[in-house]
Amino acid sequence: MEKGITSRAEDFSQWYNDIVMRAELADYSPVKGCMVIRPYGYAIWENIQRLLDKRIKDAGHQNAYFPLFIPESFLRKEADHVEGFAPECAVVTHGGGKKLEENLYVRPTSETIMYAMYAKWIRSWRDLPMLINQWANVVRWEMRTRLFLRTTEFLWQEGHTAHATAEEAEEETLKMLGIYKEFAENVLAIPVYDGVKSDAEKFAGALRTYTIEAMMQDRKALQLGTSHSLGQNFAKAFDVKFQSKEGTLEYVWQTSWGVSTRLIGAVVMAHGDDKGLILPPRVAPIGVVIVPIFKDEASRAKVLAVAKQCKEAIGDAATVHIDDREQYTPGWKFNDWELKGVPLRMEIGPRDVEKQQVVLVRRDEGKKEIVAQSAMKGRVLELLDETQRGLFERCKKFRDDNTLDVDDLREFAAKMESPGIFARSHWCGSADCEAAVKDQTKATIRCIPFGSNEEKGKCILCGKESNRRVIFARSY
RNA sequence: CGGGGCGUAGCGCAGCCCGGUUAGCGCACCUGGCUUGGGACCAGGGGGUCGGCGGUUCAAAUCCGCCCGCCCCGACCA
Known part of the structure; x- marks a missing residue:
C-alpha cells in the first residue's frame, strides 16, 4: 500500500477520493458513473440498513419490493414528476431482441410504480394508512x-405511505424526518439542521x-435525507381512492422519504482526518482491532492467547478483530x-502479557492508555461510547462555529467563498431572489429551519420585509 | 455539454522536447532468510498490445493525424 x-x-x-479508495470503501467500475461498493464499504451500509430498518419497522412500516422498470406512461401521469425526472432517466427500448411496444424507464424513484399498485390495494379507510418501505x-x-x-x-430506502387525511400525512412526513435526524445524530454522529425546502429545491x-x-x-x-409531503398529487394521477367512514370517495394523502x-x-467527510477514516462505533464494521506484538514463537503464542481471551471477554458487546x-x-x-x-485499537505485547494489561488507543484522539486486563471490557465499552459522543460533539461544534447570522450581501458572498459557512440570513420568499443569490454566490437555501423564532428583517438580496432567517450554503 | 489535465507492469511515475542497446524506477506481488512496541531489512523472482487505429521513417513509447477512455473544475441532482 x-x-x-x-x-x-x-x-x-x-x-x-483518496480515503474512499484507500480505505477500500469503493472503487470505480468499468461502467462510467457507476461505482463498486467494496466489502468494507458495504459492511458500513449493512450496519446503516440494519439500524435504520429497525427504526422504520418500529414506526409501523413493512418492507416490500417493486419492479426496477417503470412503464413510460406511468412516469408521465404526474406532470411535475416527469418534468423533474425524465431527463435523467435510463430508458429500455428493447427486450428479447425486439423493440418494446412501450419504453421502460429504469426507476429514478418508485412513486409511480408503487402508487399504481396502491390504487389496486386501497379500497376502504380500513386499508389506511398504508405504510410500505423498500430497499x-x-x-x-x-x-x-x-x-x-x-x-x-x-x-x-424509499418509504411510501398513504393516509386518509392531510393532517395524518403531514404528521407522518415529519415523523420520518425526525427518525432520520435521530439516526444521523445518534448513529452517524452527524448533527443536522432540519427544516423545509424552498419551492425551488423541493421534490x-x-x-x-x-x-x-x-x-x-x-x-x-x-x-x-428528505421527507416529502405529496398531498394528493399522485393520488389524483394514479387514482388512489378510498371510501371513507361516511361513505364518500376520497383521494389518499401521501408521503415519501428516503436516504441513500x-x-x-457523509460519514467520511464529517469525521475523517488526514490519517484516514474515522468511523462512529455504531456503524463501524470493526469496533475494536487487536494488534498483537511479539518477538518470537514463544511470545507469539502467549500474546495471541491473551488476544483471544480479550475477544471472547468482549463477546457480542462489540465487534472485535484480531x-x-x-x-x-x-x-x-x-x-x-x-x-x-x-474506532478503538488494542495493543497486546509481551510486556502487557507480563503485567496482565492491554494498551488502548482511541482513533479520534490517538492517546495511548494502559488498562488492566481485568478492567479491559468495561473500559473498551466506555471508550467506544465516548468516541461516539465525542465525534458528534466535535462535529457539532465545528458546524455551530461556522453557522453565522449574516445581513449584508457583500459579507455573505465573501464568507461563502472563504472560509465557507452556513449563513443564517433573511429571505423575502421570492424564487427570483433565491436564484439571484445562487447565481452570485453559488449558495442555495438548504432549508427554512424548524424552531427558528420569527424575527423581522430584510431580505439579503432585495431588502424587502422578511420574518425569518433561512440557511444558505454551498452544497454538494 | 464547456474548460483543464492525464493515458507506459496491479498502483504511482520517469523516459517523449532532441526517434536508435534488452523500456526503467518506487510501492505492491511470489520464494527463502531474518524481523515485529509507529509504515523493517537482505537475497532471488514473476509481471508490459508503452490507450487504440493509421501515417512518416532503415528504425516510433518518442514525430504527425484521427479516435477512445479516465480524472478534475462548471451547468443538473439523493
Whole structure:
C-alpha cells in the first residue's frame, strides 16, 4: 500500500477520493458513473440498513419490493414528476431482441410504480394508512458523479405511505424526518439542521419537501435525507381512492422519504482526518482491532492467547478483530487500521502479557492508555461510547462555529467563498431572489429551519420585509 | 455539454522536447532468510498490445493525424 493521503487542507476533494479508495470503501467500475461498493464499504451500509430498518419497522412500516422498470406512461401521469425526472432517466427500448411496444424507464424513484399498485390495494379507510418501505437501487443519469455522493446507480430506502387525511400525512412526513435526524445524530454522529425546502429545491411532484442538512469539513452542506409531503398529487394521477367512514370517495394523502448510500460519504467527510477514516462505533464494521506484538514463537503464542481471551471477554458487546497477519509489522498495522477508521485499537505485547494489561488507543484522539486486563471490557465499552459522543460533539461544534447570522450581501458572498459557512440570513420568499443569490454566490437555501423564532428583517438580496432567517450554503 | 489535465507492469511515475542497446524506477506481488512496541531489512523472482487505429521513417513509447477512455473544475441532482 502506498503511503500518503492528500491532506484536507491541500485539496479536500482529493482527500475524499483518496480515503474512499484507500480505505477500500469503493472503487470505480468499468461502467462510467457507476461505482463498486467494496466489502468494507458495504459492511458500513449493512450496519446503516440494519439500524435504520429497525427504526422504520418500529414506526409501523413493512418492507416490500417493486419492479426496477417503470412503464413510460406511468412516469408521465404526474406532470411535475416527469418534468423533474425524465431527463435523467435510463430508458429500455428493447427486450428479447425486439423493440418494446412501450419504453421502460429504469426507476429514478418508485412513486409511480408503487402508487399504481396502491390504487389496486386501497379500497376502504380500513386499508389506511398504508405504510410500505423498500430497499432498492435506483438510477439517475447525472452529468458529474462522485463516489457515494452522486453516482449513476445508488442504493437507498424509499418509504411510501398513504393516509386518509392531510393532517395524518403531514404528521407522518415529519415523523420520518425526525427518525432520520435521530439516526444521523445518534448513529452517524452527524448533527443536522432540519427544516423545509424552498419551492425551488423541493421534490418533483411534492407539496412540500422536508430535509436534514449537515455540514462537511470543507463547510459545504450535504443533504442527508428528505421527507416529502405529496398531498394528493399522485393520488389524483394514479387514482388512489378510498371510501371513507361516511361513505364518500376520497383521494389518499401521501408521503415519501428516503436516504441513500450517500450517508457513507457523509460519514467520511464529517469525521475523517488526514490519517484516514474515522468511523462512529455504531456503524463501524470493526469496533475494536487487536494488534498483537511479539518477538518470537514463544511470545507469539502467549500474546495471541491473551488476544483471544480479550475477544471472547468482549463477546457480542462489540465487534472485535484480531489482526494476526504475519507479513506486517505492528507499526504498519497501526497505520492501516487508522486509515480504515476503526474506532478503538488494542495493543497486546509481551510486556502487557507480563503485567496482565492491554494498551488502548482511541482513533479520534490517538492517546495511548494502559488498562488492566481485568478492567479491559468495561473500559473498551466506555471508550467506544465516548468516541461516539465525542465525534458528534466535535462535529457539532465545528458546524455551530461556522453557522453565522449574516445581513449584508457583500459579507455573505465573501464568507461563502472563504472560509465557507452556513449563513443564517433573511429571505423575502421570492424564487427570483433565491436564484439571484445562487447565481452570485453559488449558495442555495438548504432549508427554512424548524424552531427558528420569527424575527423581522430584510431580505439579503432585495431588502424587502422578511420574518425569518433561512440557511444558505454551498452544497454538494 | 464547456474548460483543464492525464493515458507506459496491479498502483504511482520517469523516459517523449532532441526517434536508435534488452523500456526503467518506487510501492505492491511470489520464494527463502531474518524481523515485529509507529509504515523493517537482505537475497532471488514473476509481471508490459508503452490507450487504440493509421501515417512518416532503415528504425516510433518518442514525430504527425484521427479516435477512445479516465480524472478534475462548471451547468443538473439523493
